[in-house]
Amino acid sequence: MIVELISVGTEILLGNIVNTNAAYLAEQCASLGLSCYYQTVVGDNVDRLTETLQTALERSDIVILGGGLGPTQDDLTKEVTARVLGLNLVKDAHTEERIREYLEARGFTVTENNWKQALAPEGAIIVDNENGTAPGLIIEKGDKRVILLPGPPNELRPMFEKDIYPYLDKLQPGVIYSKTVKVCGVGESIAETMIQDLIEKQTNPTIATYAKTGEVHLRVTAKAEDEKEARKLVKPMVKELKGRFGNSIYTTDTEVTLEKAIVDLLEANHLTVATAESCTGGLLSARIINVPGASEVFKAGYVSYSNKTKRKLFGVKRSSLEKHGAVSSTVAKEMAKGAAMLSKADVTVSVTGIAGPDGGSAEKPVGLVYIGCQVRGEVVIKEYHFKGNRNKIREASVSAALSLMRECILQYCSNVMFSN
Amino acid sequence: MIVELISVGTEILLGNIVNTNAAYLAEQCASLGLSCYYQTVVGDNVDRLTETLQTALERSDIVILGGGLGPTQDDLTKEVTARVLGLNLVKDAHTEERIREYLEARGFTVTENNWKQALAPEGAIIVDNENGTAPGLIIEKGDKRVILLPGPPNELRPMFEKDIYPYLDKLQPGVIYSKTVKVCGVGESIAETMIQDLIEKQTNPTIATYAKTGEVHLRVTAKAEDEKEARKLVKPMVKELKGRFGNSIYTTDTEVTLEKAIVDLLEANHLTVATAESCTGGLLSARIINVPGASEVFKAGYVSYSNKTKRKLFGVKRSSLEKHGAVSSTVAKEMAKGAAMLSKADVTVSVTGIAGPDGGSAEKPVGLVYIGCQVRGEVVIKEYHFKGNRNKIREASVSAALSLMRECILQYCSNVMFSN
Numbered sequence: 001m002i003v004e005l006i007s008v009g010t011e012i013l014l015g016n017i018v019n020t021n022a023a024y025l026a027e028q029c030a031s032l033g034l035s036c037y038y039q040t041v042v043g044d045n046v047d048r049l050t051e052t053l054q055t056a057l058e059r060s061d062i063v064i065l066g067g068g069l070g071p072t073q074d075d076l077t078k079e080v081t082a083r084v085l086g087l088n089l090v091k092d093a094h095t096e097e098r099i100r101e102y103l104e105a106r107g108f109t110v111t112e113n114n115w116k117q118a119l120a121p122e123g124a125i126i127v128d129n130e131n132g133t134a135p136g137l138i139i140e141k142g143d144k145r146v147i148l149l150p151g152p153p154n155e156l157r158p159m160f161e162k163d164i165y166p167y168l169d170k171l172q173p174g175v176i177y178s179k180t181v182k183v184c185g186v187g188e189s190i191a192e193t194m195i196q197d198l199i200e201k202q203t204n205p206t207i208a209t210y211a212k213t214g215e216v217h218l219r220v221t222a223k224a225e226d227e228k229e230a231r232k233l234v235k236p237m238v239k240e241l242k243g244r245f246g247n248s249i250y251t252t253d254t255e256v257t258l259e260k261a262i263v264d265l266l267e268a269n270h271l272t273v274a275t276a277e278s279c280t281g282g283l284l285s286a287r288i289i290n291v292p293g294a295s296e297v298f299k300a301g302y303v304s305y306s307n308k309t310k311r312k313l314f315g316v317k318r319s320s321l322e323k324h325g326a327v328s329s330t331v332a333k334e335m336a337k338g339a340a341m342l343s344k345a346d347v348t349v350s351v352t353g354i355a356g357p358d359g360g361s362a363e364k365p366v367g368l369v370y371i372g373c374q375v376r377g378e379v380v381i382k383e384y385h386f387k388g389n390r391n392k393i394r395e396a397s398v399s400a401a402l403s404l405m406r407e408c409i410l411q412y413c414s415n416v417m418f419s420n
Numbered sequence: 421m422i423v424e425l426i427s428v429g430t431e432i433l434l435g436n437i438v439n440t441n442a443a444y445l446a447e448q449c450a451s452l453g454l455s456c457y458y459q460t461v462v463g464d465n466v467d468r469l470t471e472t473l474q475t476a477l478e479r480s481d482i483v484i485l486g487g488g489l490g491p492t493q494d495d496l497t498k499e500v501t502a503r504v505l506g507l508n509l510v511k512d513a514h515t516e517e518r519i520r521e522y523l524e525a526r527g528f529t530v531t532e533n534n535w536k537q538a539l540a541p542e543g544a545i546i547v548d549n550e551n552g553t554a555p556g557l558i559i560e561k562g563d564k565r566v567i568l569l570p571g572p573p574n575e576l577r578p579m580f581e582k583d584i585y586p587y588l589d590k591l592q593p594g595v596i597y598s599k600t601v602k603v604c605g606v607g608e609s610i611a612e613t614m615i616q617d618l619i620e621k622q623t624n625p626t627i628a629t630y631a632k633t634g635e636v637h638l639r640v641t642a643k644a645e646d647e648k649e650a651r652k653l654v655k656p657m658v659k660e661l662k663g664r665f666g667n668s669i670y671t672t673d674t675e676v677t678l679e680k681a682i683v684d685l686l687e688a689n690h691l692t693v694a695t696a697e698s699c700t701g702g703l704l705s706a707r708i709i710n711v712p713g714a715s716e717v718f719k720a721g722y723v724s725y726s727n728k729t730k731r732k733l734f735g736v737k738r739s740s741l742e743k744h745g746a747v748s749s750t751v752a753k754e755m756a757k758g759a760a761m762l763s764k765a766d767v768t769v770s771v772t773g774i775a776g777p778d779g780g781s782a783e784k785p786v787g788l789v790y791i792g793c794q795v796r797g798e799v800v801i802k803e804y805h806f807k808g809n810r811n812k813i814r815e816a817s818v819s820a821a822l823s824l825m826r827e828c829i830l831q832y833c834s835n836v837m838f839s840n
Contacts, residue, residue: 013456015447016630020438022461027435036433037468039461041442048457154808210436275702275723281709282695282702285723289701290810292778295726300733303695303705303721305714313720358712388574390710 001172003034004060006052008068008077009151010043021066021156028160030208032168033176033223034062044068049080057084057144062168067151069134071113077148078119078137085141087121092135095126099133127163131155138167145171177230178205178221181241183248184214184258185403191216194244198237205237213392214399215258247410258402259287259294265409266297266347271375273405274343275301276314276335276350278326279369283398284351299345304335314338327352329370329381336372336379347409348374349401353384355393369397373408380408421592423454424480426472428488428497429571430463441486441576448580450628452588453596453643454482464488469500477504477564482588487571489554491533497568498539498557505561507541512555515546519553547583551575558587565591597650598625598641601661603668604634604678605823611636614664618657625653627661633812634819635678667830678822679707679714685829686717686767691795693825694763695721696734696755696770698746699789703818704771719765724755734758747772749790749801756792756799767829768794769821773804775813789817793828800828 005025012019022039029036037060042052049068056063068077082089096118103110117134120126127136134150136159147164149156169176183191188211192199195218199207205222218241222233242249250261266273275285285301288294302313307326310316316334324330335350353369360366367386372379382404386396425445432439442459449456457480462472469488476483488497502509516538523530537554540546547556554570556579567584569576589596603611608631612619615638619627625642638661642653662669670681686693695705705721708714722733727746730736736754744750755770773789780786787806792799802824806816 012443013446013459014450014628015443015445016628018438018440018443019459023432023435023438025435026433030434037463037465038472039433039439041459043457045457052458208434277702277721279709280706282697282705282721282723285702286700286706286814289699289723289725290814292776292810298723298725300729301697301702301721301723301725303702303709303718303723305709305718305721306716309720390712392574394706394710 001034001062002060003029003036003062003064003168004056005029005036005039006056006063006065007039007041007151008044008049008065009041012041012067013043021151021153024153024157025064025066025160028165029064029168031176031178031219031221032165033172033221034168044074044076046076046080049077050084053081053084053146057146061143062145062147062171064147064149064164066149066156069117069148069150071111071116071133073113075116078121081137081139081146081148082121085121085139085146087123087139087141089119090122091115092118092120092126095120095135098128098135102133125167127159129155130158130162136164138164174223174225175227175230176221176223177227177234178219179234179238179252180254181218181220181238181245181249182251182256182258183216183218183245184250184399185407186216186245186248188216191218191245195241198240205233207237207241212399213395214403247407250406257291258399258406260291262402262406262409263288263291263294263297265406269409269413271346271409272297272299272344273347273349274299274339274345276339276348277301277303278305278310278335278350278352279355280351280353280394280397280401281305283394284349284401287398287402300339300343302339302342310335314342325364327354327364327368327370329372329383332370332372332381333379336374336381340374346376347405349405350374351397351401353386353393353397355390355397357390367393369393369400371397371401371404373401373404375408375412378408378412380404421454421481422479423449423456423482423484423588424476425449425456425459426476426483426485427459427461427571428464428469428485429461432461432487433463441571441573444573444577445484445486445580448585449484449588451596451598451639451641452585453592453641454588464494464496466496466500469497470504473501473504473566477566481563482565482567482591484567484569484584486569486576489537489568489570491531491536491553493533495536498541501557501559501566501568502541505541505559505566507543507559507561509539510542511535512538512540512546515540515555518548518555522553545587547579549575549579550582551578556584558584594643594645595647595650596641596643597647597654598639599654599658599672600674601638601640601658601665601669602671602676602678603636603638603665604670604819605827606636606665606668608636611638611665615661618660625657627657633815634823667827670826677711678819678826680711682822682826682829683708683711683714683717685826689829689833691766691829692717692719692763693767693769694719694759694765696759696768697721697723698725698730698755698770698772699775700771700773700814700817700821701725703814704769704821707818707822720759720763722759722762730755733762735761745784747774747784747788747790749792749803752790752792752801753799756794756801760794766796767825769825770794771817771821773806773813773817775810775817777810787813789813789820791817791821791824793821793824795828795832798828798832800824 125138137148224230339348350372356366545558557568644650759768770792776786
């Protein structure tokens with residue numbers, strides 16, 4: 001089935017906000033096995049929205065509209081949709097009650113224009129909104145489906161996950177099942193080369209690769225009559241990928257991020273961690289602490305941007321700074337060791353590099369980064385050359401540091417196992 | 421004039437990447453005074469791209485296409501555009517030379533398919549690409565303009581700024597001039613209320629508000645026969661806004677971020693800074709260090725996520741933690757003071773809060789954050805209640821911390837001036 005996405009909102013046309021809803025919905029639809037050929041953004045304008053919706057209905061089976069369901073006169077997605085489909089708007093008592101409850105619970109007075117949000121095209125399926133006053137709407141007309149969702153991502157996403165995804169899933173014969181294999185420390189092009197043969201001969205399951213900073217996610221998707229059958233198709237392909245990528249796979253769980261996998265690994269092995277950052281300035285510690293419950297393993301984070309602080313905080317030698325410079329494997333090593341002394345953490349990670357735009361030289365160009373990882377006295381230093389602007393280099397450094405941490409912890413654990 | 425944006429790329433339709441190019445181009449076009457009514461995303465498909473481009477040409481004066489200019493067979497934006505406009509593709513010797521130089525300088529061998537990027541529709545204006553091999557193209561046909569840009573943002577943006585913006589600017593009679601007034605520490609709705617009367621009666625100049633996390637940007641745009649005239653129209657409005665927002669305005673320079681303004685303020689007053697973070701986990705120090713040259717003022721950053729580290733690192737009292745909890749104004753104060761002792765920095769900022777999703781209670785809900793700012797012995801603590809998910813709360817905390825820092829530094833400087 002073919003789906004089309006329409007985002008309604010002048011703020012997107014003016015570039016005030018980035019259209020993250022479209023990316024979210026597109027990824028969800030792809031995982032449902034729906035084909036999406038067009039995404040359109042249009043403003044809150046009757047004629048242009050009418051034309052856009054009509055065109056979409058001609059060429060697609062399902063049209064998902066996001067935005068324009070607010071209480072003001074400007075919001076007219078519902079009104080236009082009803083008119084295009086030839087449906088009347090009728091008051092929905094259940095929604096009226098929900099709006100009243102929602103607003104009163106938050107101490108707001110219900111104003112007359114709020115009742116606009118309780119109107120729905122006749123026959124529409126009402127989808128309750130747990131995080132706002134505008135309900136979602138599913139309208140079935142002939143073999144076409146129009147789905148209306150509120151614009152704010154914190155309303156649209158939970159609603160989609162809870163009600164729209166299952167609805168769309170049921171529309172199609174059979175079941176879609178997918179599993180994501182998450183790989184770190186392997187470049188996108190290398191990963192693609194490693195599975196070129198699998199992609200070329202793929203039918204069911206299919207493999208899609210999603211490149212993230214420092215990571216590649218491989219989504220294996222199968223379609224079958226029931227979930228059991230679909231899982232059966234996915235399983236051998238995931239096994240094949242595990243054989244090819246080995247330890248570089250950090251999870252096959254959609255919900256697990258690289259930092260979460262590392263926090264789990266530290267916890268399972270009763271290890272604590274501390275960070276010593278220069279060019280990343282705290283982004284590495286922030287990634288680790290973004291894992292709820294990281295306080296169990298995270299001892300401390302230190303940010304030293306100047307040479308003086310590197311000396312005072314980590315005890316980096318003046319001679320090392322003079323001889324090798326702040327961006328060097330020697331200083332990365334001394335930072336990792338210093339952080340271990342300071343924090344008494346089992347694992348310490350240091351990052352020092354040139355994020356640009358200034359500070360580069362022929363010998364040490366922008367993008368040169370040294371990352372050190374110390375695990376109970378053993379230190380590993382790696383040299384990296386990243387491309388892109390300051391932000392890209394910083395983000396790539398953080399991802400590389402996480403990958404290196406994971407590698408070193410795994411190495412340490414296997415050594416311990418081996419020596420026992 | 422009416423502009424329309426077409427983004428070409430299957431990776432956007434699949435939701436693999438967020439369409440940040442569209443937001444960027446939309447904001448640029450808005451600042452040029454161009455009206456944008458539609459944005460479309462379409463895949464690398466001849467028929468669908470042809471149809472989309474034809475529709476856009478019917479209803480808009482200028483069509484900007486981004487993406488699909490790569491060297492592979494899949495990339496067909498240029499080929500489709502040439503066909504729709506009835507133009508032949510001819511080899512451009514200048515571009516051929518540039519591609520050779522670009523690749524050879526990076527040690528790459530030029531492969532046969534690279535020469536595809538040296539083809540251009542006859543009569544097209546070639547726009548050199550400083551950051552890649554695909555040149556931009558401007559095609560004028562009758563009263564229509566089609567502009568083709570490479571998809572990678574680090575190629576598209578510099579090219580747009582350097583060559584496309586001036587080109588579009590010249591197309592229109594008169595001159596557009598705008599100035600952005602950046603406000604921090606004032607909520608979006610309050611800011612809008614404060615200028616409601618100005619917005620209602622606006623004609624020339626106009627005011628557009630852009631809400632960022634913890635900030636509001638007010639863009640004043642005027643249109644006139646020449647720049648001098650346009651500046652004259654903008655000036656009194658900027659003055660009016662300065663009168664209304666006073667010290668909350670941190671800059672009227674487009675390039676200056678809040679963190680840059682703070683680093684400049686610290687530098688100008690010979691002050692140094694250190695951070696003490698809990699729930700933000702290093703995001704605050706990372707924001708400050710994102711300013712090139714921040715090493716002059718940034719002494720150190722500390723991240724303590726657990727109570728134990730708060731005690732050991734900052735000397736937060738066990739009794740404070742027991743009596744008030746880690747998320748309290750008392751602990752925020754002790755963290756700011758401890759960081760000052762540790763780093764000897766003039767200004768220290770502490771953040772402690774509940775970013776969720778767990779850890780909240782009726783008394784201390786998710787989103788409760790205390791921020792402390794110490795300037796040479798004086799400490800100010802503020803309590804905040806942020807909404808949204810873990811990331812939103814962390815980002816809002818960082819912005820609030822920067823605003824508070826700025827406020828306290830300004831206060832300190834005015835006291836010093838006053839006492840002198």
